[in-house]
Amino acid sequence: MSKQTETTAQAIGAYFAACDATRERIPLKNGGFEERQIPYTLFGLARAAKMSPEALVKIYREPKRTAKDRLLFDAVLKVAAYTQEHALLGELTYQVALETLRSIGETGEPEEGRTLNVVMDERLLRYAK
Numbered sequence: 001m002s003k004q005t006e007t008t009a010q011a012i013g014a015y016f017a018a019c020d021a022t023r024e025r026i027p028l029k030n031g032g033f034e035e036r037q038i039p040y041t042l043f044g045l046a047r048a049a050k051m052s053p054e055a056l057v058k059i060y061r062e063p064k065r066t067a068k069d070r071l072l073f074d075a076v077l078k079v080a081a082y083t084q085e086h087a088l089l090g091e092l093t094y095q096v097a098l099e100t101l102r103s104i105g106e107t108g109e110p111e112e113g114r115t116l117n118v119v120m121d122e123r124l125l126r127y128a129k
Contacts, residue, residue, distance in 0.1 A: 008072065042076065
């Protein structure tokens with residue numbers, strides 16, 4: 001692994017570790033507090049990698065990748081997966097998740113002729129068809 005690739009890997013790892021370890025305190029109406037993890041974002045990843053978000057998206061879309069590019073590609077996928085998972089859990093609005101995924105060229109919309117049904121309760125499965 002080249003020095004530049006190793007430095008990028010360390011920066012990416014540090015970014016995700018910092019997000020995982022950092023908690024944001026949100027005041028509640030009852031006087032208490034709720035703590036939430038700092039979310040993974042494309043802009044946060046770009047900042048950690050010392051790149052523009054547009055440069056990350058370009059690497060993500062390229063079919064041929066160097067070792068460094070593969071690290072960045074995987075990191076962008078991790079941000080996209082995080083975004084989708086938290087949207088499905090109701091922690092992000094659909095619009096925020098969709099806009100985030102559109103920014104990396106993933107619409108989240110099924111291809112023509114294909115559908116995706118997410119059913120949270122099997123008793124309601126018949127309504128998803």
